[in-house]
Amino acid sequence: MNLALVLRVLAILLALIALFMLLPAGVAWYYGETDLIGSFLTPIVFVLMGAALIFALTRRTERVLAPREGFLLVALSWIGAAAVGAVPAWLSGEIPRYVDAFFETMSGFTTTGATILTNIEALPRALLFWRSLTHWLGGMGIIVLTVAIFPLLGVGGLQLMKAEAPGPSVDKITPKVTETAKILWLIYLGLTVAQTVLLMLGGLDLYEALTHTFGTLATGGFSPKNASVGHYTSAYVHIVVTVFMVMAGTNFILYYKLLTGRFRSVLQDSELKAYFGIYAVVTLVIALILTQAGSYSGFGESLRFAGFQAASILTTTGYATDDFALWPAAAQAVLFSLMFLGGCAGSTGGGMKIVRILTLAKQGVHEMKYLIHPRGVFHISLNGQSVKKSIVYAISGFVFLYIILLLITSLVVASGGYDLVTSFTTALATLGNIGPGFGAIAPTENYAFFQDYIKWYLSFIMMTGRLEVFTILVIFTPHFWRD
Amino acid sequence: MNLALVLRVLAILLALIALFMLLPAGVAWYYGETDLIGSFLTPIVFVLMGAALIFALTRRTERVLAPREGFLLVALSWIGAAAVGAVPAWLSGEIPRYVDAFFETMSGFTTTGATILTNIEALPRALLFWRSLTHWLGGMGIIVLTVAIFPLLGVGGLQLMKAEAPGPSVDKITPKVTETAKILWLIYLGLTVAQTVLLMLGGLDLYEALTHTFGTLATGGFSPKNASVGHYTSAYVHIVVTVFMVMAGTNFILYYKLLTGRFRSVLQDSELKAYFGIYAVVTLVIALILTQAGSYSGFGESLRFAGFQAASILTTTGYATDDFALWPAAAQAVLFSLMFLGGCAGSTGGGMKIVRILTLAKQGVHEMKYLIHPRGVFHISLNGQSVKKSIVYAISGFVFLYIILLLITSLVVASGGYDLVTSFTTALATLGNIGPGFGAIAPTENYAFFQDYIKWYLSFIMMTGRLEVFTILVIFTPHFWRD
Numbered sequence: 001m002n003l004a005l006v007l008r009v010l011a012i013l014l015a016l017i018a019l020f021m022l023l024p025a026g027v028a029w030y031y032g033e034t035d036l037i038g039s040f041l042t043p044i045v046f047v048l049m050g051a052a053l054i055f056a057l058t059r060r061t062e063r064v065l066a067p068r069e070g071f072l073l074v075a076l077s078w079i080g081a082a083a084v085g086a087v088p089a090w091l092s093g094e095i096p097r098y099v100d101a102f103f104e105t106m107s108g109f110t111t112t113g114a115t116i117l118t119n120i121e122a123l124p125r126a127l128l129f130w131r132s133l134t135h136w137l138g139g140m141g142i143i144v145l146t147v148a149i150f151p152l153l154g155v156g157g158l159q160l161m162k163a164e165a166p167g168p169s170v171d172k173i174t175p176k177v178t179e180t181a182k183i184l185w186l187i188y189l190g191l192t193v194a195q196t197v198l199l200m201l202g203g204l205d206l207y208e209a210l211t212h213t214f215g216t217l218a219t220g221g222f223s224p225k226n227a228s229v230g231h232y233t234s235a236y237v238h239i240v241v242t243v244f245m246v247m248a249g250t251n252f253i254l255y256y257k258l259l260t261g262r263f264r265s266v267l268q269d270s271e272l273k274a275y276f277g278i279y280a281v282v283t284l285v286i287a288l289i290l291t292q293a294g295s296y297s298g299f300g301e302s303l304r305f306a307g308f309q310a311a312s313i314l315t316t317t318g319y320a321t322d323d324f325a326l327w328p329a330a331a332q333a334v335l336f337s338l339m340f341l342g343g344c345a346g347s348t349g350g351g352m353k354i355v356r357i358l359t360l361a362k363q364g365v366h367e368m369k370y371l372i373h374p375r376g377v378f379h380i381s382l383n384g385q386s387v388k389k390s391i392v393y394a395i396s397g398f399v400f401l402y403i404i405l406l407l408i409t410s411l412v413v414a415s416g417g418y419d420l421v422t423s424f425t426t427a428l429a430t431l432g433n434i435g436p437g438f439g440a441i442a443p444t445e446n447y448a449f450f451q452d453y454i455k456w457y458l459s460f461i462m463m464t465g466r467l468e469v470f471t472i473l474v475i476f477t478p479h480f481w482r483d
Numbered sequence: 484m485n486l487a488l489v490l491r492v493l494a495i496l497l498a499l500i501a502l503f504m505l506l507p508a509g510v511a512w513y514y515g516e517t518d519l520i521g522s523f524l525t526p527i528v529f530v531l532m533g534a535a536l537i538f539a540l541t542r543r544t545e546r547v548l549a550p551r552e553g554f555l556l557v558a559l560s561w562i563g564a565a566a567v568g569a570v571p572a573w574l575s576g577e578i579p580r581y582v583d584a585f586f587e588t589m590s591g592f593t594t595t596g597a598t599i600l601t602n603i604e605a606l607p608r609a610l611l612f613w614r615s616l617t618h619w620l621g622g623m624g625i626i627v628l629t630v631a632i633f634p635l636l637g638v639g640g641l642q643l644m645k646a647e648a649p650g651p652s653v654d655k656i657t658p659k660v661t662e663t664a665k666i667l668w669l670i671y672l673g674l675t676v677a678q679t680v681l682l683m684l685g686g687l688d689l690y691e692a693l694t695h696t697f698g699t700l701a702t703g704g705f706s707p708k709n710a711s712v713g714h715y716t717s718a719y720v721h722i723v724v725t726v727f728m729v730m731a732g733t734n735f736i737l738y739y740k741l742l743t744g745r746f747r748s749v750l751q752d753s754e755l756k757a758y759f760g761i762y763a764v765v766t767l768v769i770a771l772i773l774t775q776a777g778s779y780s781g782f783g784e785s786l787r788f789a790g791f792q793a794a795s796i797l798t799t800t801g802y803a804t805d806d807f808a809l810w811p812a813a814a815q816a817v818l819f820s821l822m823f824l825g826g827c828a829g830s831t832g833g834g835m836k837i838v839r840i841l842t843l844a845k846q847g848v849h850e851m852k853y854l855i856h857p858r859g860v861f862h863i864s865l866n867g868q869s870v871k872k873s874i875v876y877a878i879s880g881f882v883f884l885y886i887i888l889l890l891i892t893s894l895v896v897a898s899g900g901y902d903l904v905t906s907f908t909t910a911l912a913t914l915g916n917i918g919p920g921f922g923a924i925a926p927t928e929n930y931a932f933f934q935d936y937i938k939w940y941l942s943f944i945m946m947t948g949r950l951e952v953f954t955i956l957v958i959f960t961p962h963f964w965r966d
Contacts, residue, residue, distance in 0.1 A: 068855055329906070333903060336903055364881075364884040367880035368953060371953060399879070411820060414815065479856075
C-alpha cells in the first residue's frame with residue numbers, strides 16, 4: 001500500500017474543494033454577509049497549506065493507483081470533503097455543533113439531502129449556497145467515479161456493460177479516463193446552465209435557480225427554502241424540476257451517445273426502458289390514488305404532484321412539493337417501495353440502481369425456466385448482450401449486503417428509541433441517499449433530533465451507500481490490509 | 484401435463500386430510516359438543532365420495548410425476564386442504580363467512596398462525612383442536628416436501644447439500660423417498676409425544692398440551708388461548724415451548740443423524756451453527772435491552788421473555804408470552820430484523836431460511852475478496868464442501884423474488900388504507916409464515932379487519948411463502964403451460 005501516493009492525490013482533491021469554497025465566499029461578499037467571508041477563507045488557507053505540506057513531504061511517483069489504494073482514496077476523499085466543507089458553518093456559529101455541520105456536509109457531498117436544519121431560511125445565503133454546491137460537487141464526483149473509475153476497480157453497476165462484450169465497448173466513451181471525465185463534466189455543466197436558465201424563466205432569481213439546479217442535477221435535495229420546491233406554486237417550476245430530476249437519474253453516458261447521434265443505442269438501452277417504465281407506471285398509480293382520494297383538484301394536478309414526488313424518490317433526490325406523509329396509505333406504500341430502487345447506473349442517483357434490480361428480476365424468471373426445463377440453456381441479456389454469471393453473482397452479493405446494512409442501520413437508529421417506521425425509513429433514506437422518509441423524518445421534518453452517535457453513524461452510512469457499499473466495506477476486511 | 488395423474492394423487496391427499504377430521508369429531512363427542520359432529524362428518528363424506536369418483540373416472544398409470552405435475556400438485560394440495568379444512572368452522576356458523584374460515588385454515592396448513600378470530604376462547608374445543616391440528620399436518624407435509632420432494636424438483640434450501648458432493652450424500656437419509664418420509668414422521672411423532680408429556684408435567688391437560696404442541700412443532704403459532712402461551716404464567720411452560728420452538732426450527736435431518744450417532748456431522752453443520760449463533764446473540768441483546776428498560780424483574784426474567792420471543796419470531800412460530808409491541812423500540816427493531824430470516828432448511832420454520840442468508844453473506848465477503856485480488860480463486864463452503872455457483876445463483880433469484888413479493892404485498896395491504904408498519908409487517912408475517920407483526924397486526928391484534936380481497940390475497944401469499952415461492956410462481960409463467 002503506497003500511502004504517500006494516496007495522500008498526494010487526496011491533497012489535490014481537497015485543495016480543489018477548498019478552492020470551490022471561494023464561490024460561497026463571493027456570494028457572502030455580494031450579499032453583504034461580510035462576517036462570513038473569514039469563515040470560508042480560514043479553511044481554504046489551512047487546506048492549501050496542508051496540501052502544500054503533503055506535497056513537500058511525499059515524493060513524486062510514476063506509479064498509478066492500485067485498486068486497494070483507489071478504494072482508500074475514494075473513502076478518504078468523501079470523509080475529507082465533509083470534514084473540510086463543514087468548517088464554515090461551524091466556524092461562523094450558524095451550526096454551532098461540529099457533528100451537525102459534518103452530518104449536513106456529508107449529506108451534501110453524498111447527494112443525500114438529509115438535513116439537521118430546523119429553520120433553513122434562517123441561515124445566511126452564502127452558507128446555503130455552499131450547502132447546495134456540495135451537492136453539485138458530490139454529484140460530479142460520483143458521475144466521474146461510476147463511469148470512469150469504478151469500472152476499473154470492479155464495482156458499481158456499470159461493469160455490466162463492460163469490456164468483454166463484442167464490438168465497441170459501451171462504457172468507455174473514449175479510451176482515456178481524463179477524456180471521459182472532461183466530456184461528462186461538460187454534459188453536467190450544460191445541464192446545469194440549461195436548468196438554471198429555465199428556472200429563471202419561471203421567475204426565480206439567479207441564486208434560487210442555481211441552488212435548486214445543484215440540488216436537482218446531483219439528485220441531492222437540499223433547497224434554501226423551508227418548504228423545498230413546494231415554496232414555488234408555479235406548475236412550470238414543478239415540471240422543470242421534475243424533468244431535470246428524471247434526467248439526472250439517467251445514465252450520463254446516454255447523453256454522450258445522443259450528442260454523437262447514436263439514437264438507436266439509447267432507445268434500446270434496457271435500463272433506460274425499465275427506468276422510464278417504472279416511473280410512468282408509478283406516477284400513474286399515485287395520480288389515480290390521489291385523484292380518487294380527492295387530494296388535489298382533479299387528475300391533472302394529481303398527476304403533477306405524483307410525477308414530481310415519484311421522480312424525487314425514484315431518483316433519490318428528496319425534493320418535495322407537498323407533504324407526502326399526509327397522502328393516502330396506498331400512495332405512501334408506493335413511494336416506500338420506490339425507496340428500494342434508485343436511479344440508473346452512471347447517474348447521480350443513489351439506491352440499489354435500476355440495472356441491478358433488472359438483472360435480478362431477469363435472474364428470478366431465469367430460475368423458474370430452469371425449474372421447468374432443468375437441462376435447458378437460458379441467458380440473461382441486457383442491451384441485447386448476454387450477461388456473464390460472475391456479474392449476476394456480484395450483484396446478488398451487493399443486494400444482500402445492502403439489505404443487511406439496511407437492517408443494521410435500522411437497529412442503530414432504533415437504539416436511540418425511535419419507532420420502526422422512523423428507524424427503517426431512516427436506513428432507506430440515508431443508505432439510498434434519498435433524504436426524507438416517513439415517521440419522524442417525513443418531508444416536513446429533519447434529522448436534528450437524533451443523538452450524536454446516530455448522526456456520526458448515519459454520516460458513515462450515507463457515504464457507504466453513495467460509494468456503492470463494497471468500496472467502503474472492503475476497507476474493513478482483514479484481507480484489505482494483508483499483503 | 485398428465486392432469487389425471489395429478490388429480491388422482493390430490494384425491495388421495497385430500498381423502499387423508501378428511502380422515503384426519505375424524506379426530507376433532509372425536510373431540511366434539513368427548514366434550515359433548517355434539518352439534519359440531521355433523522359439521523365435521525359432512526365434508527368428510529363429500530371428500531371421500533369425490534375422491535372415489537376421481538378414482539373411478541381416471542385411469543391408473545405407472546408413470547411418476549414429472550416436475551411440472553409436482554409443482555401443480557403441491558399448490559393444489561394446499562389450496563384443497565384449506566378449502567376442505569375450512570368447511571367445519573363455516574358450516575357450524577362459528578366462523579360465519581367462508582373467506583374468514585378459508586384464511587384461518589390456510590394460515591393453519593401453512594403453519595403461519597395469523598388469525599381472524601377476535602375472541603379465540605369463544606370457539607368450541609373441537610374447532611380449536613382442528614385449527615391446531617391443521618398446523619401439525621401442514622408442518623408434517625412441509626418436512627416431507629422439503630426433505631424428500633423439493634430437492635428432486637430443484638427448489639428449497641436443501642439442494643445446497645445435495646447429490647453431487649463427494650462421499651455419502653447428506654440430504655438423502657435413505658435412498659427411497661417413502662423410507663425417508665417414514666423416518667421423518669417418526670421423528671416428528673416422537674417430538675410431539677415428548678413435548679405433550681413435558682407440557683402435561685407442567686400442569687396442562689391433554690387437550691391444551693396437544694394443541695400447543697401442534698402449534699410449536701409446526702412453528703405455527705395457533706393457541707386455543709386468547710393470550711397465547713402468555714396464558715400460562717409458569718416459567719417451566721415458557722421454557723419447554725421455547726426449547727421445542729428452537730428444535731422445530733432445526734433441520735430434521737440432523738435428528739436422524741443424532742439418532743444414528745453421527746454427532747460430529749451435526750456439530751459441524753454450518754447452518755445449525757449460524758442458527759444457534761444468531762439465536763444466542765439476539766436473545767442476549769433483547770434481554771439486555773429489556774433489563775435496561777426495567778421491563779421485567781431483573782435479567783433472568785428478561786432473558787426468559789427475550790428467549791421465548793426471539794425463538795418465536797426466528798423460527799416463524801408467532802407465539803407470544805407478552806405484547807412485544809410494548810417493548811422498547813430497539814427490542815422491536817431486533818425482532819423486526821429477525822422477521823427477514825426464518826428457520827433452518829428442512830425444518831417446519833418459514834421465512835427465507837438461515838442457509839440462504841448464510842450463503843449470501845459468504846458470497847458478499849467473497850466479492851470483497853475478489854475486489855482486492857481480482858485474479859484470486861475463492862470458494863464458498865458450507866459443511867466443509869464447496870458450494871456450486873449455480874446454487875448461489877438460484878438463491879439470489881429466490882431472495883430477490885422474496886423481496887419483490889414483500890413489496891407487492893405491502894402495496895396490496897396498503898391499498899386497503901393501512902399504514903406502512905401494518906402493511907410491511909403484514910407482508911413479512913404472511914410471506915414468512917410468522918403470524919403476528921407490528922402495527923395493526925401486533926400480537927394482541929388479529930387479521931379480522933382486513934377487506935375480503937386482502938384476506939384472499941394473503942391466503943395466497945401464505946401459501947407462496949410456505950411452498951418456497953418458486954413452486955407457486957412458476958405456475959404463473961407462460962413457460963409452465965407450454966409443451
